[in-house]
Amino acid sequence: MADSPTPLLQVRDMAVDFRTIEGPVHAVEGVDLEIAAGETVAIVGESGSGKSTTAMAVIGLLPGNGRVVRGSIRLDGQELVGAPESTLRRIRGGAIGLVPQDPMSNLNPVSKIGTQVAETLLAHGHATAKDVDRKVIETLAAAGLPDAEARAKQYPHEFSGGMRQRALIAIGLACNPRLLIADEPTSALDVTVQKTILDQLGRMTGELGTSVLLITHDLGLAAERAARVVVMHRGRIVEQGPARQILEDPQQPYTQALVKAAPSVAAVRLRPEAYRSVAPAASGFEARNDSAAARGNSAAARDNIVEIENLTKLYKIRGRKDDFAAVSDVSLAIPRGETVAIVGESGSGKTTTARMLLKVVEPTSGTIRYEGQDVTGLKGAALREFRQKVQPIFQDPYSSLNPMFTIERIVTEPLDFYKRGSSKDRAARVRKLLDDVALPQTMLRRYPSELSGGQRQRVAIARALALNPELIVCDEPVSALDVLVQDQILTLLRDLQDEYGLSYLFISHDLAVVRLISDYVCVMKDGALVEAASSEEIFTNPRDPYTRNLLAAIPGNELDIAS
The missing domain is CATH 3.40.50.300 (P-loop containing nucleotide triphosphate hydrolases)
Known part of the structure; x- marks a missing residue:
């Protein structure tokens, strides 16, 4: 935070409501959040805690019955609450990228992968009709997809889960955004694929200097990948601070319950100092x-x-x-x-x-x-x-x-x-x-x-x-x-x-x-x-x-x- 006097993202006293037939539902209440340029911040919490709603409010993608009813969202000093849709469309995909949770439902099943990457590049002026094919291949290759030229001609159902997630990362980072929102980007993937995807995401955002807002329910993953952790419960931030501090010395009962329940954290605590190389006798x-x-x-x-x-x-x-x-x-x-x-x-x-x-x-x-x-x-x-x-x-x-x-x-x-x-x-x-x-x-x-x-x-x-x-x-x-x-x-x-x-x-x-x-x-x-x-x-x-x-x-x- 010290490297940037003015944070890239500033959220102040934000509240989000959803209209229902039974009256308004207060999904998020009084959220204060800052992300510096090049910083990775993780929001953790269980389903319904408001973490994804907070992220979607930042990027202006709340459902039709949801709206920001109070507060301020500033990206590099520019107010986004109340901004016209034309401004938000320019920011989405351009200044703010998104890697959503489910790679299958968030890729068009009847459109080739290359076409979907090209749409983003063309929409934000990062490619022309003449060079878009070359830039699509470069973008997919940068996301770690092997044989990117051939992959660009395939459909989502021809990709594995890990490959589909790489395609979404390619789309999210295609226009070199200043902020990337990664909403549970690896929750449906195997641990080895998950690590590969997160490593690739870390390398790409590091090279681009992109800030990351990581949404996850896994505290171990959050502490490993983020500098700071924000804990949300029932629409409110209950605790935030340096990742290691939150993990090792949680102050709030809810955070303590999250740390205690996280399987990845428990597994780390149970591990030996180092794996012995000598093969044990058969059990x-x-x-x-x-x-x-x-x-x-x-x-x-x-x-x-x-x-x-x-x-x-x-x-x-x-x-x-x-x-x-x-x-x-x-x-x-x-x-x-x-x-x-x-x-x-x-x-x-x-x-x-x-x-x-x-x-x-x-x-x-x-x-x-x-x-x-x-x-x-x-x-x-x-x-x-x-x-x-x-x-x-x-x-x-x-x-x-x-x-x-x-x-x-x-x-x-x-x-x-x-x-x-x-x-x-x-x-x-x-x-x-x-x-x-x-x-x-x-x-x-x-x-x-x-x-x-x-x-x-x-x-x-x-x-x-x-x-x-x-x-x-x-x-x-x-x-x-x-x-x-x-x-x-x-x-x-x-x-x-x-x-x-x-x-x-x-x-x-x-x-x-x-x-x-x-x-x-x-x-x-x-x-x-x-x-x-x-x-x-x-x-x-x-x-x-x-x-x-x-x-x-x-x-x-x-x-x-x-x-």
């Missing part, structure tokens, strides 16, 4: 997995509820002679009453493995044993019996719940399907399940759209518990949730495991979350299992370079946080 978990094929149905296998041996799934790809191996020769075991996590980047095969266990996808070869019984060929009544014992919890609690059903009907549905008890018994069971997941009985008559993300995930857990399963397959169950809600759901899963003796197969790309929930960890890469050991061993003595790269990519990993 008991590794020994069980390595000898799974040899044991078969012997008595020694009874401590494992599931044993997977040499599991392979091949897919035929149009235009390719060779089959694609989504999962290749995977063997692992799930001990009874414990949590085994499968981690890896997108495309590593972890979800395909889970779907084969759930009997949603048929394996090409290999064996899946449940309670010593080979379930790969189950059909009819035997398959229905198996599916009552093994239940899923999916990633998105909204799309996995029928929006036309009430919560009561959603949780009752598996009981009705399997004809468990009388209607009176089922109603009592549903009420007990809501108690188990800490939801009030008043939720029974509501619909999924009337619940928060965390409440919807609790409903999904209640539904999974309805048939008294022994094993629950959790496929990214908290990746779409804020850190405080993540912490609540992870605590709930642990409590339910203790109460009912549940076993979990936990699928995740977030190693910080895995560190907190798992007893054992299996690391997958390109469809193969590259490392398997106890959670403690994986996080303190990673042997495979890929595992070490995953651990190094945890947000905040480079911070030296006191325990």
Whole structure:
């Protein structure tokens, strides 16, 4: 701040209201914020805290029913509140760039990537019709996209999540803005891709001297990437200051709760001073997995509820002679009453493995044993019996719940399907399940759209518990949730495991979350299992370079946080 007497961005006593049929909603109240030239400031807080609303007010992109009702927003001394739309259009994309959260919904699916970059360049006079193609390629290449000339001719659906995010970064920085607003730019990406994208963003903004307003719910990421952190809660700033100070000595109870709940911060506190290079002896978990094929149905296998041996799934790809191996020769075991996590980047095969266990996808070869019984060929009544014992919890609690059903009907549905008890018994069971997941009985008559993300995930857990399963397959169950809600759901899963003796197969790309929930960890890469050991061993003595790269990519990993 000392390098610039007048901050690039000055927000003073800003208030934002949204008009609704029930009256105005005060989304943001009395926000004061400054960002110096070349400075990175992060706003953190849970969903609904007002952080994205604050950012959209700065860039003039509030929804139609939202408006700044009080206060001042100045960019380099120019007042933006009340400025004509023509002025705001010139500033958006020119002086202020934006990298939005969801790269798929924020790129035009029917327009080529190069065309979308060209629109920004042409609109702000940074290219002419003659040189726009060259500048598009230069812009995409600067954002780290390989073979930028070919990529410019592709559509968004032909890009991976990381590539789409790079395209949005290219658009956001195409006109060399003085301020870049990055709204949860990597929340949907794997940790390694996330680190690559943030490194690229840091390099580009550093070279351009661009200030950054980073919106995130991850305090570890904020502290690693920003000089200052602003904490928002219920539309107000409750605390702000140097990033390390906020992380190590939070003053407000809400900030303290955020720091305590952040998985990335917890993972950093649990890490050793340095990973030892000497390979450890095989753990008991590794020994069980390595000898799974040899044991078969012997008595020694009874401590494992599931044993997977040499599991392979091949897919035929149009235009390719060779089959694609989504999962290749995977063997692992799930001990009874414990949590085994499968981690890896997108495309590593972890979800395909889970779907084969759930009997949603048929394996090409290999064996899946449940309670010593080979379930790969189950059909009819035997398959229905198996599916009552093994239940899923999916990633998105909204799309996995029928929006036309009430919560009561959603949780009752598996009981009705399997004809468990009388209607009176089922109603009592549903009420007990809501108690188990800490939801009030008043939720029974509501619909999924009337619940928060965390409440919807609790409903999904209640539904999974309805048939008294022994094993629950959790496929990214908290990746779409804020850190405080993540912490609540992870605590709930642990409590339910203790109460009912549940076993979990936990699928995740977030190693910080895995560190907190798992007893054992299996690391997958390109469809193969590259490392398997106890959670403690994986996080303190990673042997495979890929595992070490995953651990190094945890947000905040480079911070030296006191325990």
